[in-house]
Amino acid sequence: MLLALKYTPDYTLNFLQLFMTNRKREKLIELVLAFCALLTVLTTAGILFVLVSEAIHFFSEVSIVDFLTDTQWTPLFAEKHFGILPLLTGTLLTSFIAILVALPTGLTIALFLNEYSTVRFKNIIKPILEILASVPTVVYGFFALTVVTPFLQQIFPSMSGFNSLSAGFVMGIMIIPYVSSLSDDAISAVPRYIREGSLALGANRFQTSFRVILPSASSGIIVSAILAISRAIGETMIVAIAAGQQPRLTMNPMVPIETITTYIVKVSLGDVAQNSLEYRTIFAAGITLFAFTFLLNNLSYWLNKKFEKKYV
């Protein structure tokens, strides 16, 4: 037995085998692997720890009521206000514009690829659409600032050089493949017999798509919309480059605004002393952002689980 081991080319395992039995070695390896998996739980714990511990310091100096109701955000000015609302509306405004672009387009693509196009076309086009999601976001930000904004300014001459419309529009293009692939999953999960039943009643592809397929796939489509919103809320570089850096409580898509993510980037680029109140504002902003995306992601996860076995 020992001789056989000696001539196995697997030296690392031999080394372990000298000291422990096979069963012990298997157990050790399993423990190491489990630790790798556990690291992801530690990551979540780390995020919660960092955000909560810094936010507690922040809220010991700034009242949470002011944080949620004050309509001004000026932590870096002489006269300080800590109202998250302007950042929040900025974030929601750009995300809303992005969804307005991505949801109809992505949904139409999913319906078209499933109900109209050939399987061959679908298989070719899907990886090509993924290109849209693989472009780095600084690049999209540059597009929004130097291509989309000048173009829109020809239509709306009063539009500012930084605005949420072009940032949101470009962000929408970026998340098209996200919506289309999630909606595609939902639509392809609708069983064939439902589709065929509709067609057998004399409905054409359009009527089948909108009166039968869409309602049947609605839960999955809602999930894709929620995940797209969550994605848009957390997007940083596009809005930091193209939407401006002026916190403003407005729903006007033509003027500069500031999102939560832009604010965090702005403070990180400046030199704010660690442990100062200004430094802690980025964690207060961060925990707000995290809370939103966490709720949306869990809502979609829950919806998915609830409707998963609808047709099985």
Place this chain on the structure above:
Amino acid sequence: MSSNFKRIARLKDQSFKYFGLFSTFFGLIMLAIFISSIFSQGISRIDWDFITNFPSRNAGKAGILSALAGTLWIIVITALAAIPIGIGAAIYLEEFGKKSRLGKIIEINITNLAGVPSIIYGLLGLEIFGRIFGLGGSILTGSFTLALLILPIIIVATREAIKAVPNSLREASYALGSSKWQTVKMTVIPSASSGIITGIIIALSRAIGEAAPLIVVGALAYVPFVPTTPTSEFTVLPIQIFNWVSRPQEAFLVNASAGIIILLGITFLLNAFAVYLRIKRNVKY
């Protein structure tokens, strides 16, 4: 009357077909417009000096050497940290802890992590690696932060690849007297390798394009040197581009387009390679 209904229905059907075709290409057409405008602006700016010069206040003399070096450092260390941990975690979840309670909790947790905005990872890295581990705004801090960011992508892709390995292969290995770990190491992982590699490439190409978390952990905007150790300060290509975009002078926008051409070249090459591997794998099974 009824024929009129039918005509309208057919009209809707036909128009939706063309609308669908248009929607499918809408994003791609936009991207094509963007990229062609970038090329016309930036391609003439790319020369050997642009690649070998340090950033400069003079736009005409500025280059991307320190940004390229930083990107290379970051990607290598991120890969070294994320690949073994990601594959290990995926093996545990698929082959060992599948039915355990811990496995279930970890699975939900990974779904959640995949949806956490990248800038939040930046805040995590800033506090944990930068302050508590005392690594500051170094390459190590940036790499570890990005490693945590791409871990869910690697884990999910590896699990998919492992799932696709037919059970008959595992049973054959057990029948030959292999232990569980030997089966995983010599049968499951080699069979799943092309899927795992595809996932790793996609994850790394995502890491190459990230700017936000690295800005938050304290990467610099102006780096006039090539980092020589992992504890050195750094910048990366996307941050260099962001820095140039934020300047008012036209000449820096030209630099930004030139930088973008190089960044896009790298990410598209990586993604094309991943698609190629995926197609090859589909033929295999």
